[in-house]
Amino acid sequence: MIKMSYNKPDEKSISLFFRAIANIKRFRILVTLNEKGPMCVSQLEDLLDIEQSDLSHNLKCLLNCKFVNREYRGKEKVYSINDYMRGLINSINNHIGTYENYIKSCDILNVKETKNSNKLGIIKNR
Amino acid sequence: MIKMSYNKPDEKSISLFFRAIANIKRFRILVTLNEKGPMCVSQLEDLLDIEQSDLSHNLKCLLNCKFVNREYRGKEKVYSINDYMRGLINSINNHIGTYENYIKSCDILNVKETKNSNKLGIIKNR
DNA sequence: TTATTATATGACATTTTTATCATATGATAA
DNA sequence: TTATCATATGATAAAAATGTCATATAATAA
Numbered sequence: 001m002i003k004m005s006y007n008k009p010d011e012k013s014i015s016l017f018f019r020a021i022a023n024i025k026r027f028r029i030l031v032t033l034n035e036k037g038p039m040c041v042s043q044l045e046d047l048l049d050i051e052q053s054d055l056s057h058n059l060k061c062l063l064n065c066k067f068v069n070r071e072y073r074g075k076e077k078v079y080s081i082n083d084y085m086r087g088l089i090n091s092i093n094n095h096i097g098t099y100e101n102y103i104k105s106c107d108i109l110n111v112k113e114t115k116n117s118n119k120l121g122i123i124k125n126r
Numbered sequence: 127m128i129k130m131s132y133n134k135p136d137e138k139s140i141s142l143f144f145r146a147i148a149n150i151k152r153f154r155i156l157v158t159l160n161e162k163g164p165m166c167v168s169q170l171e172d173l174l175d176i177e178q179s180d181l182s183h184n185l186k187c188l189l190n191c192k193f194v195n196r197e198y199r200g201k202e203k204v205y206s207i208n209d210y211m212r213g214l215i216n217s218i219n220n221h222i223g224t225y226e227n228y229i230k231s232c233d234i235l236n237v238k239e240t241k242n243s244n245k246l247g248i249i250k251n252r
Numbered sequence: 253t254t255a256t257t258a259t260a261t262g263a264c265a266t267t268t269t270t271a272t273c274a275t276a277t278g279a280t281a282a
Numbered sequence: 283t284t285a286t287c288a289t290a291t292g293a294t295a296a297a298a299a300t301g302t303c304a305t306a307t308a309a310t311a312a
Contacts (some may be wrong), residue, residue: 003297004199011150011153011154011157012150012225012230013222013223013226013230014154014222015148015149015150015153015234016152016229016230016232016298017222017229018144018147018148018153019148019231019235019269020232020235020299021144022141022144022145022147022148023135023141023150023269023270024138024141025270025271027137027140027141027144028137031137039287040288040312041269041288041289041290042287042288042289045307050308051272051273051290052288053273053274053288053289053290053291054270054271054272056290056291057270057271057288057290058270059235059289060144060233060236060290061232061233064228064229064231064234064235065211065225065230065232066225066228066229067230067237072279073276074279074280074286075279075280075287075288075289076279076289077288077290083267096139096140096143096246096300097139099191099192100136100139100279102190102191102192103139103140103142103143103146103190103191103192104139104142105135105189105190106146106186106187106191107186107190108183108184108186108188108190108299109142109145109146109190109191109299118161136260145299147297149300151293151300161269161279165257166258167258167259167260168257168258168259177301177302177303177304178258178259178260178302179259179260179301179303179304180261180300180302180309181259182261182263182301183260183301184300185260186260186261198309200258200309200310201257201259201309202257202309203258203259203260209281215260223263234269252255
């Protein structure tokens with residue numbers, strides 16, 4: 001039973017919210033849906049070069065959290081970004097832009113890459 | 127060389143930004159500094175019941191990202207929340223509150239707990 | 253000076269998250 | 283019906299994040 005009325009969110013919800021958006025692939029999906037409009041999974045696959053099953057798993061997360069909406073079009077599923085998320089993405093740009101270089105230099109979040117690892121998972125798949 | 131002028135942030139910065147705040151302990155530190163005002167590490171330790179070295183590691187992350195500021199007071203270090211973060215925390219409350227139950231039911235983010243694990247790390251330490 | 257208090261750091265084990273593979277489901281076309 | 287296309291799911295290996303311990307540093311007190 002899921003209720004829709006407003007509640008002051010608890011810590012668990014807030015943490016989940018940020019964890020959902022903190023994933024770079026999920027974030028790229030949101031940005032793409034924001035900039036290019038609604039599209040189906042295989043279009044996202046082509047644009048983002050992310051494995052189909054990987055995409056589906058991440059879309060499920062975004063859908064569960066209501067960051068995206070889904071419509072059925074025959075055998076395709078068309079995903080679109082939730083209006084709130086669109087606004088949020090814009091509103092944080094200024095802050096992150098200003099402090100970008102500090103954030104990037106955080107040695108708690110960043111780990112040096114070794115030949116076999118890409119701790120941030122950001123460069124590959126691009 | 128860290129520059130302060132505004133840039134449109136890249137994906138890496140955005141991902142780091144959210145990963146910094148997605149950690150429940152770091153988020154609780156921010157909330158505490160927001161609600162109770164500036165305080166030193168040992169005060170946070172008492173209030174939040176987080177290990178001293180764990181706190182220091184997480185404070186370093188928050189400081190690196192400029193989510194908090196630090197002042198010296200004798201041998202104590204006094205941390206305070208950055209004004210932007212204060213606003214952000216409030217602005218997302220409505221959205222998360224509305225969709226809280228959806229977010230909580232996301233089975234990509236949530237993993238069932240077993241006797242030896244607390245995957246979310248949320249209940250313990252309270 | 254040495255002792256004490258407060259905080260920070262490095263190493264690394266533990267826990268959690270992510271990526272990938274094999275397979276399932278569901279819609280439509282042949 | 284069977285074949286094909288589009289997407290979803292479950293299991294689990296690989297990678298990354300977190301927690302903890304031992305120890306370092308830095309300020310002040312004795």
